[in-house]
Amino acid sequence: MTSPGREPWHNPGNMQNQTTLTRFAGLDGLRAVAVTLVVVYHLFPGLPLVGGFVGVDVFFVISGFLITSLLLRPSRLGRLASPRRLIDFWRRRARRLLPALAVVVTVCATAAWMLGGDLLVGMGRQVLGAATFSYNWLAVADGTDYFAATAPELFRNFWSLAVEEQFYVVWPLLLPLVLLIPGRWARVALVVVAGGGSAWWMAQLVAGGDVTRAYFGTDAHAFGLLIGIALALAVANMPQKEWMLSRTAKSASLLIGLLGLAAIVVAALMPETSDAVTFPGTLLLASVGSVTAICAGVWPGSWFGRALDVQPLKWIGDRSYGIYLWHWPVLVLVLVGTQGFGPEAGVPVWAGASALVLAVGASAVSYRFVEAPFRKYGFRHAMRGLGRRIAGRPMSKVAGIAALTIALVAIGGTAAAIVNAPHSTTAAAAIDRGEDALNTADEKAKPTPKPTPQEAVIPEGTEITAVGDSVMLASAPSLLEEFPGIEVDAEVSRSIWAGPDILQHLEDNGQLRQNVVVGLGTNGPVDWGVLEQMSKIAGPDRNLILVNAHAPREWIPGVNSDIEKFADRHRRVWVADWSGDIAPHEDLLAGDGIHPGKAGGDVFAGSVETALEQIDKDRARAEKDFAKAPTGRAPRIPFPE
Numbered sequence: 001m002t003s004p005g006r007e008p009w010h011n012p013g014n015m016q017n018q019t020t021l022t023r024f025a026g027l028d029g030l031r032a033v034a035v036t037l038v039v040v041y042h043l044f045p046g047l048p049l050v051g052g053f054v055g056v057d058v059f060f061v062i063s064g065f066l067i068t069s070l071l072l073r074p075s076r077l078g079r080l081a082s083p084r085r086l087i088d089f090w091r092r093r094a095r096r097l098l099p100a101l102a103v104v105v106t107v108c109a110t111a112a113w114m115l116g117g118d119l120l121v122g123m124g125r126q127v128l129g130a131a132t133f134s135y136n137w138l139a140v141a142d143g144t145d146y147f148a149a150t151a152p153e154l155f156r157n158f159w160s161l162a163v164e165e166q167f168y169v170v171w172p173l174l175l176p177l178v179l180l181i182p183g184r185w186a187r188v189a190l191v192v193v194a195g196g197g198s199a200w201w202m203a204q205l206v207a208g209g210d211v212t213r214a215y216f217g218t219d220a221h222a223f224g225l226l227i228g229i230a231l232a233l234a235v236a237n238m239p240q241k242e243w244m245l246s247r248t249a250k251s252a253s254l255l256i257g258l259l260g261l262a263a264i265v266v267a268a269l270m271p272e273t274s275d276a277v278t279f280p281g282t283l284l285l286a287s288v289g290s291v292t293a294i295c296a297g298v299w300p301g302s303w304f305g306r307a308l309d310v311q312p313l314k315w316i317g318d319r320s321y322g323i324y325l326w327h328w329p330v331l332v333l334v335l336v337g338t339q340g341f342g343p344e345a346g347v348p349v350w351a352g353a354s355a356l357v358l359a360v361g362a363s364a365v366s367y368r369f370v371e372a373p374f375r376k377y378g379f380r381h382a383m384r385g386l387g388r389r390i391a392g393r394p395m396s397k398v399a400g401i402a403a404l405t406i407a408l409v410a411i412g413g414t415a416a417a418i419v420n421a422p423h424s425t426t427a428a429a430a431i432d433r434g435e436d437a438l439n440t441a442d443e444k445a446k447p448t449p450k451p452t453p454q455e456a457v458i459p460e461g462t463e464i465t466a467v468g469d470s471v472m473l474a475s476a477p478s479l480l481e482e483f484p485g486i487e488v489d490a491e492v493s494r495s496i497w498a499g500p501d502i503l504q505h506l507e508d509n510g511q512l513r514q515n516v517v518v519g520l521g522t523n524g525p526v527d528w529g530v531l532e533q534m535s536k537i538a539g540p541d542r543n544l545i546l547v548n549a550h551a552p553r554e555w556i557p558g559v560n561s562d563i564e565k566f567a568d569r570h571r572r573v574w575v576a577d578w579s580g581d582i583a584p585h586e587d588l589l590a591g592d593g594i595h596p597g598k599a600g601g602d603v604f605a606g607s608v609e610t611a612l613e614q615i616d617k618d619r620a621r622a623e624k625d626f627a628k629a630p631t632g633r634a635p636r637i638p639f640p641e
Contacts, residue, residue: 024069025305026257026297027062028317030290033261034058035320037268039327039359042157042343043352051278054267054286056160057224059324061290063164064228071175072236086172091378093168097161099374100322100366103410105130105155108329110413112154113420118591119152119336120421126155127418133165136216152335152342157328163218167225178233187233195226199280206279214279223280224287231291235298244300257296257304263289322363322371330362331355341593345552426590427474430597431492434476438488441480458612459515461485467502468519468547469494471578471595471604478601482609487513495523500533507537515615517576517608519547521559522594531566535573544572545611547604550579551594574618576611578604 034055041052071089105127112119125142129135136159181187198220205214214220243249267286272278297305309317316323332342334355339345424432461483466472472479473490480486489502499520506512516538520526531546538544546567548560560579567573581603586593588600596604 024066024294024298025302026294026308027066029308029310029313030058030062030293030297030317031320032313032316033264034062034290035316035323037264038157038324039356041268042328043331043347043355044349045343045347046349049268051268051270051272051282053272054264054283057283057286058264058290059160060164060221060224061228061287061294063167064225065232065291065294066228067168067171068175068229068232069236071172072232089172090169093165095375095378096371097165097321099370100325101130101161103366103370104322104325104329106407106410106414108154108333109417110410111333113413113417115333115337116420117336118422118425118427119154119332119342120417121423121425122153123421124418126153126158127414129162130155130158133162133169135159135162136218137162140213140216152332152344154329154332157324159216161325163221164225166218167222171225171229184233184236188230191226191230191233195223195230198223198226199284202280202283203276206274206276211274211279221283223284224290227287227291228294231295235295240300250299250301250303253296253299253302254304254307257293257302257308260289260292260294260296263292319360319363319367322366323359326359326362326366327355330359334358339552340591341552345593346554425592426597427470427592427595430474430590430595430601431470433598434473434490434601437477437480438473438490441488458609458616459483463513464515464517464612465506465511465513466490466517466519466608467499467506468517469522471522471549471551472519472547474590474595474597475601475604477598478605479608482602482605487511490519493523494520496520496526496530500530500537503534503537512538512542514541515543515545515612517545517547517611519549519576519578521547521549521556521563522551522553525555526559526562528562528566531562535566535570538572540572542572543574543612543615544570545574545576545608545615547576547607548579550582574611574615576607578607581607581610 037049037052037055037058039052040047040049041055109123109127112123122142125138126135129138135155139156139159178187178190181190202214202217202220202223205211205217205220264286267282267289270278270282270285272282293304293308296302297308299305331347331351334351335342335345335347338351461480462485464483464486466479466486466488468488468490470490470492472488473492476488476490479488489506499518503512503516503518516534518534535544546563548563549556556579563575567575582588582596582600585600585603588603589596
């Protein structure tokens with residue numbers, strides 16, 4: 001996230017009337033807390049900070065408070081609406097933010113171009129969103145939530161930067177209008193009401209099922225910024241009273257600050273839900289905790305503010321912008337470069353630790369050689385300094401030429417990444433082939449039964465109903481080819497919970513066939529009760545074939561174990577071992593390691609065929625045992641006569 005707090009400030013932060021310019025106490029430390037929450041949440045998902053994404057909202061509150069306080073300094077207050085002053089403000093924001101952003105985008109995009117594959121999908125949109133501060137809205141407009149999980153998005157964390165940049169552009173234009181309202185507390189009340197409206201809008205969007213729009217939308221996620229603004233308006237130029245410096249007041253502010261930090265930590269420990277409990281509930285808790293901590297930190301003579309700015313928190317806070325920028329793209333590159341999958345497949349501890357070291361190191365280098373020079377000297381002087389290096393002494397010349405060469409290579413690599421980006425992921429292409437095959441299946445002529453080996457009578461496709469998720473959908477062309485006439489009902493993002501309703505609908509309409517194939521284990525753990533429901537719907541006169549799952553997801557071993565145990569305890573249930581069959585041939589899967597291409601689909605169909613063969617073999621064995629059994633002791637044949 002952005003870290004706009006290096007500029008000096010006047011009275012608002014300390015609530016004093018002194019003329020010296022000082023810094024806001026505690027903000028660097030609070031930034032360190034915020035970036036730590038986000039980084040741990042992304043790089044070490046196994047730790048208890050399951051809600052560490054609230055660190056973003058901590059940054060929002062800091063930015064709302066700090067930018068408003070800077071704009072309200074007496075030296076600027078009378079000239080807020082001056083075009084020259086606005087341009088100067090935006091120029092300083094650009095000097096603070098753009099250089100580091102450009103380095104991260106070009107370096108990481110070039111690395112992605114070198115790795116290639118699904119990592120490049122949508123690269124043009126991502127770079128455009130980063131360059132125009134519109135990443136959040138482009139992500140919403142893209143509308144590919146499912147495929148965002150099959151192709152790791154390199155700059156996904158930039159959505160929150162876009163929200164802040166939009167705030168930097170719009171708020172200086174609106175603040176003069178707010179200041180026309182007479183009375184400090186009337187202004188504060190207006191902003192608080194606006195923040196409440198933003199939180200309410202997020203809750204409404206979430207209730208409508210659009211969590212992505214609610215979380216990414218500037219309008220729905222502006223309440224943190226507005227809460228910070230409200231605090232800045234409340235304390236702006238507030239006169240310092242003698243009691244504020246008393247030991248009791250300082251002790252109270254310390255306690256309040258600790259309570260604010262505790263609220264942030266509690267929010268970070270709360271598990272995410274897809275309803276208003278998290279969006280906006282948990283986010284509001286973190287925002288209120290943040291504004292409380294800021295208020296305690298900037299209290300006159302605050303003990304809490306000084307304590308929060310101790311090393312190494314201050315060092316991390318100074319570089320929090322760079323750390324936030326680097327950590328996610330570096331994680332994606334490390335994972336894709338080493339195991340071929342993005343963070344959605346899980347983040348091993350070694351990968352998270354490696355990404356952390358690289359991200360902190362890159363941010364430290366960027367802070368020293370990119371951010372600080374551009375912020376201090378501006379774009380023109382910084383570029384002139386590079387020119388002087390190239391024209392200077394031999395060692396200086398070598399360093400300058402090396403820096404220029406790296407920059408040109410990174411820019412060229414970024415252009416190559418955009419130009420060579422595929423239109424869709426390999427997983428999306430596999431699923432599209434499956435959808436096309438199902439859409440054209442009805443147009444084909446009536447299938448001719450294929451010859452089958454004498455030792456195993458494989459049912460015709462007209463005797464098979466298949467219900468599944470996107471893995472089955474990607475395998476549909478092979479299923480239709482292997483079992484002409486098969487009825488396939490498969491969609492993306494289905495879980496095991498959808499199975500009973502689908503089977504019951506087919507049963508009620510007389511469309512459920514003799515052999516029922518179910519492949520719904522990819523998108524989450526299976527539930528024993530749901531398996532029982534599907535077995536009951538299939539009934540005693542049908543064969544139920546459960547296809548196990550293969551994916552780089554933590555729940556897959558449990559899914560396959562549960563399916564195997566369920567089949568062992570039910571006479572009419574068999575397992576199609578897709579996982580075992582595809583494991584030696586993972587090169588036949590798409591870049592996400594989940595969805596099969598054409599050859600992988602043939603393996604999927606072969607797994608189903610093997611299960612159907614096993615049914616026939618089990619029937620033959622049961623009949624043979626029945627014939628050999630003594631009278632009165634015949635085993636029960638688990639098949640209809």
